[in-house]
Amino acid sequence: MLFHVRMNVNLPAAMPAEEATRLKLDEKALAHRLQEEGKWRHLWRIAGQYANVSVFDVDSVDELHALLTSLPLLPYMQVEVMPLCRHPSSIRLDDR
Numbered sequence: 001m002l003f004h005v006r007m008n009v010n011l012p013a014a015m016p017a018e019e020a021t022r023l024k025l026d027e028k029a030l031a032h033r034l035q036e037e038g039k040w041r042h043l044w045r046i047a048g049q050y051a052n053v054s055v056f057d058v059d060s061v062d063e064l065h066a067l068l069t070s071l072p073l074l075p076y077m078q079v080e081v082m083p084l085c086r087h088p089s090s091i092r093l094d095d096r
């Protein structure tokens with residue numbers, strides 16, 4: 001199952017720099033692992049914003065929820081999820 005996910009990140013201005021750095025490094029390590037596993041299929045920066053557009057490829061809504069709630073930056077992100085299904089005009093046969 002594919003899901004489009006937008007994440008807007010808002011770190012508090014008062015957060016100590018070391019804490020912000022640690023959270024970002026932890027988030028990056030998990031994002032790398034999930035991409036290597038094929039779960040986090042696309043990860044794009046939205047130009048000019050501390051936000052991303054992602055596509056997750058998971059087996060269930062419960063799995064997506066588990067992945068998103070495991071993200072270290074989640075307490076500082078607004079997350080929007082859109083379920084995706086195949087477009088009848090798509091020529092990409094490998095998408096589902």
Ligand SMILES: O=C(O)C[C@H]1C=CC(=O)O1
Nearest residue numbers: 009027028031050051052
């Ligand atoms: O920077 C972001 O967009 C937030 C988050 C998503 C992946 C990652 O490494 O950090």
